[in-house]
Amino acid sequence: MRAPALLGVGLVWVYRLTFGALFPTTCKYHPSCSEYAVQALHRHGLVKGSVLAGWRLLRCNPWSRGGFDPIR
Amino acid sequence: MILYAIPIISQLETVMKHVLHWFHFNVGLTWAWSIVAITVCVRMLLVPLTIRQIHSMQNLQKFAPQMKEIQKKYKSDRQKQNEELMKFYRENNINPAASCLPMLFQLPVFIALYYTLKHYHFPPGADLSWLHFIHDISVGTTAQWGGYVLLVVYVASQMASSFFMMTTVDKTQRIIFMVMPLFFVFIIARFPAGLVLYWVTTNLWTVGQGLVTRRLVARAPAPTVERRSSRTPPKDDGSGGNGASPESPPPPSPAPSSTSQQRPRQVRRKKKRTSRR
Numbered sequence: 001m002r003a004p005a006l007l008g009v010g011l012v013w014v015y016r017l018t019f020g021a022l023f024p025t026t027c028k029y030h031p032s033c034s035e036y037a038v039q040a041l042h043r044h045g046l047v048k049g050s051v052l053a054g055w056r057l058l059r060c061n062p063w064s065r066g067g068f069d070p071i072r
Numbered sequence: 073m074i075l076y077a078i079p080i081i082s083q084l085e086t087v088m089k090h091v092l093h094w095f096h097f098n099v100g101l102t103w104a105w106s107i108v109a110i111t112v113c114v115r116m117l118l119v120p121l122t123i124r125q126i127h128s129m130q131n132l133q134k135f136a137p138q139m140k141e142i143q144k145k146y147k148s149d150r151q152k153q154n155e156e157l158m159k160f161y162r163e164n165n166i167n168p169a170a171s172c173l174p175m176l177f178q179l180p181v182f183i184a185l186y187y188t189l190k191h192y193h194f195p196p197g198a199d200l201s202w203l204h205f206i207h208d209i210s211v212g213t214t215a216q217w218g219g220y221v222l223l224v225v226y227v228a229s230q231m232a233s234s235f236f237m238m239t240t241v242d243k244t245q246r247i248i249f250m251v252m253p254l255f256f257v258f259i260i261a262r263f264p265a266g267l268v269l270y271w272v273t274t275n276l277w278t279v280g281q282g283l284v285t286r287r288l289v290a291r292a293p294a295p296t297v298e299r300r301s302s303r304t305p306p307k308d309d310g311s312g313g314n315g316a317s318p319e320s321p322p323p324p325s326p327a328p329s330s331t332s333q334q335r336p337r338q339v340r341r342k343k344k345r346t347s348r349r
Contacts, residue, residue: 019179019182027171027172028161028171028172029158030154030155030157030158032172033172057172057173057176058173060171060172060173061121061171061173061174062121062122062124062171062173062174063124064171065161065162066158066161066162066171067158067159067161067162068155068158068159068162069158
């Protein structure tokens with residue numbers, strides 16, 4: 001994994017350890033949004049990975065159906 | 073902190089500062105109450121999202137026994153268990169109550185409030201409202217006696233809100249969520265009192281929402297009875313009589329003479345029924 005993607009993963013972990021831990025809500029998708037973000041950054045790098053993670057977050061709204069949604 | 077390097081956050085901070093000032097100087101609330109007002113405003117903006125969540129929560133309760141079965145089946149494999157549960161959701165068109173986006177809406181507000189309270193010192197409020205025990209919102213929670221009260225309320229409200237918002241049926245996961253606030257107390261005790269106040273308010277809102285949801289679940293069958301009675305009046309003799317009686321008062325007005333072809337028939341039927349009874 002390249003350095004920019006690593007930075008992204010670091011940010012996800014910052015979220016997980018702070019806000020994510022303090023406001024515990026379970027995600028409607030599997031893998032969860034943060035896990036999805038980490039996988040996306042691993043596989044597609046910072047730019048595409050962030051876009052994918054962002055799109056996933058937008059999909060994780062009360063109107064979507066949720067469910068099993070792995071990274072391709 | 074790293075986050076402060078992001079330019080939007082400093083702008084959010086100034087916005088938050090202005091909003092707090094507006095509530096304090098223009099509306100005339102104490103600083104503590106201003107934070108409560110901001111929280112209520114944020115949660116009110118999220119109401120359309122939460123209504124949807126309430127509906128999906130009601131749906132989820134119906135499928136609880138089947139979901140428990142799936143969990144028993146894949147007890148050893150957590151990954152598989154989650155996958156199967158999500159597949160089950162999809163097959164039965166279930167929309168799980170929790171979702172990340174509404175929670176993330178609160179993130180910028182929370183961060184902005186954090187930095188605002190850290191960078192600006194709001195003078196201690198001197199007016200005697202019942203939130204007076206939080207004398208200074210920008211001071212650490214444990215620096216004032218009211219902070220300890222706030223922490224106790226935090227633990228209780230966090231436990232209650234996670235009780236209402238939990239989507240998992242898994243027992244260990246439930247226990248973890250319930251015990252978590254006991255550990256977080258030590259972390260958030262260092263935070264400014266105002267931030268904890270925001271937290272407590274948002275938790276209490278969630279609890280209130282959960283209570284309303286439970287009542288709605290109990291009241292859910294009521295509207296369906298009314299619908300049946302209006303659609304099929306001749307079939308629902310027993311239940312339709314009750315449903316139609318509150319509707320009958322408006323028609324008796326004698327003014328519409330030409331359109332009253334169907335109404336007299338209904339009225340005659342009702343009279344017969346009541347006489348039989």
